[in-house]
Amino acid sequence: MSLTEHEIEHLREHIEHYPEKRAGAIYCLYYVQDKYGYIPRASLDEVSELTDLSPTQLDELITFYTLLRRRPVGRRLIRICDSISCYTRGSEQVLAAAKEASGVEFGQISKDGAVTVLPSICLGLCDRAPAGLVDDSEDLGELTPEKIRDLICSY
């Protein structure tokens, strides 16, 4: 597991446009996470070299920011909002159905490796409550327990 010369060059270029190297850390960590689905230990060393932050300092960032992770997730990562607008429209039931359909606890990978379900803070989709987001890119709106169950079974 390691970044290619080309990838390292790309990251280096990105870091260069900040006055301080550490400002590029989030970008680098995201880059690694997009590549592997999570941030493996070996990548910490590589990012450390690029940003002059120690692996511990990088871990400080990863443990603070909720969208970064040190462990793998299922092939699809489903976030379901549990904040107030969604709560008033039944997010509790949607979350319960999603957990049941995944067959495991929140944050765990389902047995077939297909999904990980996570409760989330407001997703800015309050007008479509109860709302969710798949792989941080695909919006889910007007969710019901049936809809989320069908979706998870289709993966």
Next chain:
Amino acid sequence: MEKVLSRNFHHAQPLDLATYRAGGGYDSLQSIFGRDREEMVNELRASGLRGCGGAGFSTGLKWSFLAKDAPRPVYLVINLDESEPGSCKDRQVLYRDPHTIVEGVLASAYIIGADKAFVFVRGEYKVGAAKLEKAVQEARDAGLLGDNILGSGFSLDIDVHLSAGRYICGEETALLNALEGYRANPRSKPPFPAVKGLWGQPTIVNNMETVCHVPSIMHKGAQWFQGQGQNGGSGTHLFQVSGPVKNPGVFELPMGVTARELIYDHAGGLLDGRKLIAFQPGGSSTPFMTPDQLDTPMHFDAVAKIGSRLGTGGVIIMDDTICPLKYTRNLIEFYARESCGFCTPCRDGLPYLVHLFDKFELGTATAADHQTILELCGLIGPNTHCALAPGAVMPVQSALQLFDDEFKKHIAAKGCSYS
């Protein structure tokens, strides 16, 4: 009223640069480039534009705090971290009309004389950030960004930064730490960012919607902008209504539209068979308003006058099917979880509030617990490092007043009578 922020929302896809320009996009630059900067800041002050990120601080006033001989570089940072439950307005512009953001940033950067602009986008808006990045690239290719823009002598580039999550990143000084690659703990204010901000340099932080109002104010004038509002408000605002209404959504309306018009005419009123109990006018951190206050104009001063806050203008509805205590518990739990952990009253106090609310739900609460909630709110509110915890406590204090009988009922009945 003319739509400004949502004027292009009828298109199925975000407009490319050519189509955006054909509709008058970037024309505002003709009224801005070459004009005296101080005069423009004064015009902005006169227009009555106030920060759309929630605090409602006069934008012109904030910009006037930038010293004329400010050390270079000066930064403009756009807050697109939108995470306050009930707020979903910035997302609409980001996903549906990113050139409006580029134009707003460019106009604002010129007026304050910024050397570089950053747009800080929450990680969950990744797709929107890519749309904005594309618009920025189009603008670069057309010479609207870069060196010596349109021969004005002014140079600017826009950096789109994708954040990695957490509500606290939206607090402006926490945001600056996040951009610099630190944990997003807030900094002490003062010094305000206008004096000492990103990498210690003078920095103006504004909500995305705020800067998107600037081009048309400069193009059409302060008076025109004032005329867009009603009942004492200035300009338009992207109001949002969510919760149990028939037509939840984002609506660009005059600042000062009444809560009644917003909730009933635009959001379609409550779902059939439901009754309005209370509503939060501007996101989850704002004190409740009640049905007898529906005729309040939705602008900063009018809502403040009755003891709440306009916040982001994201109205959240509480109806008669949900227990007011359960509703309030959900709000506190959000803030308890999103506390950045920096100071004790917030880090330890908010989870303890959640615990006390659980006792009401479980039927183990006593009158002493009711009193403790009241006292705890008074201890947390004024003693924290940033506005997150005060924002968490305000709706709780408001619930204690409004729903006093519900707290007592929960104690007497040893639990909750709502299903």
